[in-house]
């Protein structure tokens with residue numbers, strides 16, 4: 216192979232770099248993996264997508280001799296692109312489970328975001344940059360948003376200002392990218408930042424081919440996200456289809472009672488990416504009864520989708536410990552790892568998170584054994600979404616139940632003025648003795664990085680999100696909340712962002728039935744003065 220089209224990738228095996236690989240291949244380059252420190256020194260250009268925790272990454276780099284090779288490579292001004300943790304590791308040290316020493320090439324300490332003043336941690340989503348100095352690889356960005364997902368960040372100072380090429384504002388101004396000579400690193404994820412992210416990679420890979428046009432960043436806030444959700448299951452013929460429920464009932468009201476079929480998962484996901492979806496979620500809705508690793512088509516869907524979709528992908532359904540028909544035991548972590556390996560950026564846990572929360576409330580002991588705790592420990596909180604499927608239960612007064620109630624705007628069927636939101640498992644089939652409010656607080660403590668908040672009553676109704684529920688939950692936690700269920704018109708999106716602290720809004724039916732395109736939702740939000748990624 217001609218060295219012109221080869222990229223050396225430093226993947227120390229701590230997590231998911233599949234999306235980086237996909238993006239590099241999509242741009243027409245071949246990947247050579249680093250096996251020994253020598254491979255680093257011999258690279259023509261090196262990409263270092265840091266994943267996992269700071270301390271364990273440093274540990275591996277030091278033990279393998281890669282740390283020293285990396286320092287030499289960078290000190291020699293060889294073409295380098297660090298991504299996310301690949302930026303942070305260049306600094307002196309990090310507070311993540313630390314202090315822990317880094318490579319020490321750039322002065323500064325990597326610290327955790329303050330979750331003060333309503334800034335949710337992790338910083339997840341699309342944000343804009345303020346360009347501090349010319350940095351060729353950022354030249355196409357301008358005021359467009361790029362995708363971040365992290366809880367720690369490096370701060371600009373007098374000592375490191377010669378390195379800082381852009382900052383981003385979230386609670387404070389932190390370092391979004393560095394550049395010195397041929398050495399670049401970005402805190403955001405170019406491989407997940409759509410077109411504009413691909414252009415960052417393209418410019419790094421082939422710097423000479425593109426003209427340079429100075430770019431103007433602008434001060435901005437974290438954009439509200441619009442997420443397209445694909446509920447996926449096998450229909451009675453055995454094909455994997457995108458389906459959509461009516462209060463979770465996905466079967467047609469016909470004699471045949473067939474599973475509603477709204478299209479093919481890979482195609483629809485690709486379409487939503489082109490239409491400007493900020494994320495795509497797949498929910499394997501029968502995962503609670505079918506073992507997902509037996510469900511190879513779903514893994515195929517992920518693999519194919521991630522080859523062409525360069526925004527974050529979440530997948531959920533069936534993440535739990537499992538023993539198959541042959542008596543082979545799989546831990547939930549293995550199930551999740553398979554999803555990550557197949558192209559997921561985040562996984563979402565439904566039923567199993569409810570059991571974990573119940574257990575924790577009962578015993579007040581964190582065992583570290585739940586799927587939620589294990590997966591967030593290995594892959595980071597930001598990679599774990601908890602999907603909640605609550606159903607409204609009316610009561611006469613707040614003292615009628617031990618769960619948090621709200622005063623309902625419209626009384627219940629027997630004139631009840633209050634309601635609580637009962638968590639369910641197994642796709643809404645079984646109600647549990649825990650409320651959405653109690654669950655949300657507990658899963659945050661157990662390591663969830665985000666909450667996907669559905670509502671069975673509103674699902675598929677097109678009458679708008681359950682504002683009371685979303686307000687209740689988004690005010691109760693400091694992790695991002697994704698509002699879901701009930702979107703029927705563009706106004707429902709502005710309503711949920713104006714009246715609640717939701718960070719994202721998710722819809723399914725209106726996109727699948729092509730009633731409201733994603734572009735119209737974005738245009739409407741923009742008109743209403745709500746920041747979105749265009």
Ligand code: 1PR
Pocket residue numbers: 444445446459460462463464465498499500501502503531532533534563564565566567602603604640641642643669670673674675676677699700701702721722723724725
């Ligand atoms: O319990 O970990 O195996 O996960 C199962 C996952 O599958 C959960 O995330 C659960 O929400 C989901 N699920 C299970 N059954 C159904 C069903 O519909 N029968 N889908 C289901 C949940 C709800 C939303 C939907 C929104 C927006 N789907 O994801 O997309 O309500 O819809 P709309 O915009 O059309 O109103 P586990």
